[in-house]
Amino acid sequence: MSGSLGERIAAAIGRDGPWPFSRFMEAALYHPEGGFFSRPGGGAGRAGADFVTSPEVGPFFGALVARALDGFWVRLGAPDPFVVVEAGAGTGRLAREVLRARPRCGPALRYVLVERSVALRAAQAELLDLEPPEIAGGPVEPGEPGEDAEPVPGCGPILTSLDSLPGTGAVDGVILANELLDNLPFDLVERTTGGGWAEVRVGSGPTADSGSGNPEDAMDRPDPSGPHRGDLGEVLVPASPDLVAAADELVAGHRVPAGARIAVPRGVDDWIAAAGSALRRGWVVLVDYGAGLAELLDRGPEGWLRTYAGHRRGGHPLERPGEQDITADVATEAVHRAAHRAGLTVESDTTQAAWLAGLGIDDLVAEGRAAWEAGAAHPDLEALAGRSRVNEAAALTDPSGLGAHRVWVLARRPSR
Numbered sequence: 001m002s003g004s005l006g007e008r009i010a011a012a013i014g015r016d017g018p019w020p021f022s023r024f025m026e027a028a029l030y031h032p033e034g035g036f037f038s039r040p041g042g043g044a045g046r047a048g049a050d051f052v053t054s055p056e057v058g059p060f061f062g063a064l065v066a067r068a069l070d071g072f073w074v075r076l077g078a079p080d081p082f083v084v085v086e087a088g089a090g091t092g093r094l095a096r097e098v099l100r101a102r103p104r105c106g107p108a109l110r111y112v113l114v115e116r117s118v119a120l121r122a123a124q125a126e127l128l129d130l131e132p133p134e135i136a137g138g139p140v141e142p143g144e145p146g147e148d149a150e151p152v153p154g155c156g157p158i159l160t161s162l163d164s165l166p167g168t169g170a171v172d173g174v175i176l177a178n179e180l181l182d183n184l185p186f187d188l189v190e191r192t193t194g195g196g197w198a199e200v201r202v203g204s205g206p207t208a209d210s211g212s213g214n215p216e217d218a219m220d221r222p223d224p225s226g227p228h229r230g231d232l233g234e235v236l237v238p239a240s241p242d243l244v245a246a247a248d249e250l251v252a253g254h255r256v257p258a259g260a261r262i263a264v265p266r267g268v269d270d271w272i273a274a275a276g277s278a279l280r281r282g283w284v285v286l287v288d289y290g291a292g293l294a295e296l297l298d299r300g301p302e303g304w305l306r307t308y309a310g311h312r313r314g315g316h317p318l319e320r321p322g323e324q325d326i327t328a329d330v331a332t333e334a335v336h337r338a339a340h341r342a343g344l345t346v347e348s349d350t351t352q353a354a355w356l357a358g359l360g361i362d363d364l365v366a367e368g369r370a371a372w373e374a375g376a377a378h379p380d381l382e383a384l385a386g387r388s389r390v391n392e393a394a395a396l397t398d399p400s401g402l403g404a405h406r407v408w409v410l411a412r413r414p415s416r
């Protein structure tokens with residue numbers, strides 16, 4: 001296949017007509033040949049000095065997640081096996097730190113990393129001792145005649161890696177995802193002057209970036225003088241009834257001025273439905289950029305649609321497909337509705353800073369500070385780890401950074 005991913009997308013759009021933004025995002029991030037997360041290294045676009053995910057800050061986030069997992073395990077009655085699925089697991093860094101923290105649930109733990117990027121699954125295999133999926137359930141003892149075989153207790157932790165979520169009812173435990181939802185493809189709509197919705201599609205060739213002015217006038221009318229992003233540009237088309245219904249549901253109760261744009265998170269809806277179906281008993285824990293719809297409307301797309309490239313904020317989302325990450329803050333209302341549809345209860349919805357406080361971060365930081373102060377004159381490993389814990393905690397709870405992430409805990413009640 002020849003040409004850059006952008007050129008290939010432009011050629012395909014030339015044949016098919018303008019693409020929904022979700023289709024463009026799917027190709028730009030996940031196309032097997034040139035998608036951002038398919039590239040060698042799997043698109044470590046947010047790692048670096050300025051933009052890091054919580055597991056990349058250091059080992060402390062993993063240690064706190066290990067505490068959370070222990071809490072869920074106890075609440076489930078300490079089952080063995082206890083399944084933890086980490087979706088969008090990237091390089092496997094979080095899994096490594098969770099295990100290094102030696103959680104109490106470890107001997108019961110079956111840790112399943114789910115990552116769709118082949119390049120990142122290869123990185124996980126470098127970092128972790130992975131078992132093939134077919135034996136990751138652990139050894140079993142034959143049961144009585146006519147009964148199922150019983151898992152041998154105390155064999156964990158056993159790790160494996162998959163490319164998609166396990167099937168219906170496979171998980172008794174926790175499905176966890178850090179910064180996955182914001183990378184799932186969404187559609188874009190813009191409020192029309194008549195109070196309806198136009199869909200913002202991605203066109204190629206002489207199409208318009210018609211995001212300003214009267215969107216109804218601009219619909220479907222190419223404007224060769226409009227700003228372009230390489231070979232691609234925005235095209236407004238009338239939204240389908242299905243998209244209108246999804247957008248209306250999302251903004252219910254909010255005043256949306258003409259010209260305002262929102263993301264309709266198709267990927268989030270589908271993923272939460274799949275997680276709900278995989279979870280027999282336990283919790284889905286989602287950590288991500290997010291905010292209420294009122295705030296997102298207030299901020300506008302400049303405030304909720306972001307790109308990252310080369311460890312920095314990138315350019316316009318249509319620029320250089322495959323070379324930059326494309327992400328959007330997730331509307332809290334969308335998570336709540338998707339959870340409800342999936343038969344899950346929203347057990348808590350809080351900030352990362354508050355969630356970590358509930359896991360006892362303050363006591364652990366105080367211990368770290370004491371270890372550093374005790375050893376500061378001649379720092380040993382314990383003192384250095386103590387100092388690092390203090391610094392990591394500041395980053396993980398920073399109210400203008402990672403501490404402001406939302407943490408949604410969705411429950412499938414153990415009684416089910």
Ligand SMILES: C[S@@+](CC[C@H](N)C(=O)[O-])C[C@H]1O[C@@H](n2cnc3c(N)ncnc32)[C@H](O)[C@@H]1O
Pocket residue numbers: 037042046053054055056087088089090091114115116117120163164165177178179180183184271
């Ligand atoms: C921003 S990265 C986060 C990686 C890691 N969780 C972290 O916090 O550092 C999002 C990851 O989700 C993966 N991903 C996207 N959609 C996925 C899906 N449907 N199933 C599994 N992984 C997915 C991407 O390939 C990427 O590795």
